Amino acid sequence: MKAEQIIINTGAEAVIPPIEGITDNPFVYTSTSIMELTTLPRHLVIVGGGYIGLEFSSMFASFGSQVTVLEGYSELILREDRDIAASVQETLEKKGVAFRLNAKVQSVKYVDQKAIVTFGDSLTNEVFELEADAVLLATGRRPNTEGLNLKVAGVDVDARGAIIVDEYLKTTNPDIRAVGDVKGGLQFTYISLDDYRIVREDLFGKKEKKMTDRNPVSYSVFIDPPLSRIGINEEEARKQNLDVVIKKLPVMAIPRAKTLGETDGLLKAVIDKESGMILGVTLFAPDSSEVINEVAIAMKTGQDYTFLRDFIFTHPSMSEALNDLFT
Numbered sequence: 001m002k003a004e005q006i007i008i009n010t011g012a013e014a015v016i017p018p019i020e021g022i023t024d025n026p027f028v029y030t031s032t033s034i035m036e037l038t039t040l041p042r043h044l045v046i047v048g049g050g051y052i053g054l055e056f057s058s059m060f061a062s063f064g065s066q067v068t069v070l071e072g073y074s075e076l077i078l079r080e081d082r083d084i085a086a087s088v089q090e091t092l093e094k095k096g097v098a099f100r101l102n103a104k105v106q107s108v109k110y111v112d113q114k115a116i117v118t119f120g121d122s123l124t125n126e127v128f129e130l131e132a133d134a135v136l137l138a139t140g141r142r143p144n145t146e147g148l149n150l151k152v153a154g155v156d157v158d159a160r161g162a163i164i165v166d167e168y169l170k171t172t173n174p175d176i177r178a179v180g181d182v183k184g185g186l187q188f189t190y191i192s193l194d195d196y197r198i199v200r201e202d203l204f205g206k207k208e209k210k211m212t213d214r215n216p217v218s219y220s221v222f223i224d225p226p227l228s229r230i231g232i233n234e235e236e237a238r239k240q241n242l243d244v245v246i247k248k249l250p251v252m253a254i255p256r257a258k259t260l261g262e263t264d265g266l267l268k269a270v271i272d273k274e275s276g277m278i279l280g281v282t283l284f285a286p287d288s289s290e291v292i293n294e295v296a297i298a299m300k301t302g303q304d305y306t307f308l309r310d311f312i313f314t315h316p317s318m319s320e321a322l323n324d325l326f327t
C-alpha cells in the first residue's frame with residue numbers, strides 16, 4: 001500500500017526482563033494480561049516499584065490480596081521528592097503492601113501450583129524466596145517499533161528505540177510522522193491525543209501548534225489516594241539553583257479530607273521567589289487527579305501563586321486546599 005503521508009502510532013509494549021523461568025509460566029503476568037485474571041490472587045508479587053507497579057499494588061491491596069513489591073533500587077519513585085515518596089510508601093504500607101528494596105529478582109519457578117520467586121538483596125547478597133499465586137512484571141515499557149523495518153524507510157530511532165521526531169512530530173523521513181508512546185517521552189493517552197492535534201494543524205491548519213508549546217504537562221498515578229504532579233519539584237529546583245519558596249500542606253489539615261476520612265498524603269508547591277510564578281506542584285491527596293488540572297490552568301494562563309491563594313473555591317472541597325497550600 002502507498003500513501004503520501006504515513007503516521008506511525010504503534011504505542012509501547014511491556015519490557016520483559018531476563019529472569020529465569022518467566023517464559024510460558026502461567027503465574028507470570030504483564031500489566032495487560034493481569035487485567036484478565038478472574039480470581040483474586042491470595043499473594044501477588046510485583047516485580048518493579050515504578051508507577052505501574054505501585055498502581056497495581058494499591059489496586060490489588062484494596063481488593064484484598066496480600067501484595068509484595070520487589071524493587072531493584074534502594075528507593076522508590078526516584079523522580080519524586082523524597083518526602084512525597086516516603087508518604088506514598090507509608091500510605092501503601094498501611095494498606096498492607098510490603099516493599100522489599102534492593103531486591104534483584106533472579107527466577108520465578110512453577111512448583112506445586114504456586115510460583116516461587118527468588119530474589120537477592122543487592123546490599124547483603126542474601127537470597128530470599130517468596131511463594132506467590134501471581135507475579136506481575138512491572139519493569140517498564142518500550143516503544144513498539146520491532147518489525148516495522150524503519151531503517152529502510154529512513155526513520156531513525158534513539159538509543160531506547162523511540163522514533164526521533166521534530167517538534168511537528170516529523171520523523172527523519174519528513175513524509176512519515178510518529179505520534180504517541182512510540183516516540184518516547186511522556187507516555188500518556190492525552191499526549192497521544194495532543195500529538196494528533198499537532199499533526200492535524202500541521203497538515204490542514206496554520207502549522208502553529210508544536211510539541212514544545214504544551215509544557216508543563218500534568219500526570220496522575222492512580223494509587224489511593226492518587227499522586228499528581230505538574231512542573232518541577234523541590235529536588236529539581238535545588239539542582240537548578242533556583243531561588244524558590246517551598247510550600248507544604250499535610251492532607252490531614254484539609255477539611256474535605258477529614259469528611260472523606262482519607263487523611264493520608266501531602267501537598268507541595270514550588271514558587272519562584274522573585275516573580276511569584278508557580279514552578280511546580282505535587283499533590284498526593286484524594287481527588288488530586290482533578291485538582292492538578294486547576295493548577296495547570298493557573299500555570300498555563302500565567303497566574304502567580306496569589307491567584308490560587310485567594311481564589312474562592314467551594315467548601316468543603318479538595319480544591320480549597322490550594323488556598324492554604326499557597327498561603
Ligand SMILES: Cc1cc2nc3c(=O)[nH]c(=O)nc-3n(C[C@H](O)[C@H](O)[C@H](O)COP(=O)(O)OP(=O)(O)OC[C@H]3O[C@@H](n4cnc5c(N)ncnc54)[C@H](O)[C@@H]3O)c2cc1C
Nearest residue numbers: 009010011012031052144179180181182187188189190192
Ligand atoms: C498499566 C498502564 C496504565 C496506564 N494508565 C494510564 C493512565 O491512567 N492515564 C494515561 O493517560 N495513560 C495511561 N497509560 C498510558 C497509555 O495507555 C498510553 O500512553 C497510550 O495508550 C498511548 O497511546 P498510543 O496511541 O501511543 O498507543 P496505544 O494506545 O498503545 O495504541 C497502539 C496500537 O497499535 C497497535 N499496533 C502495534 N504495532 C502494530 C503493527 N505493527 N501493526 C498494526 N498495529 C499495531 C497496538 O496493538 C495498539 O492497539 C497507562 C499504560 C499502562 C500500560
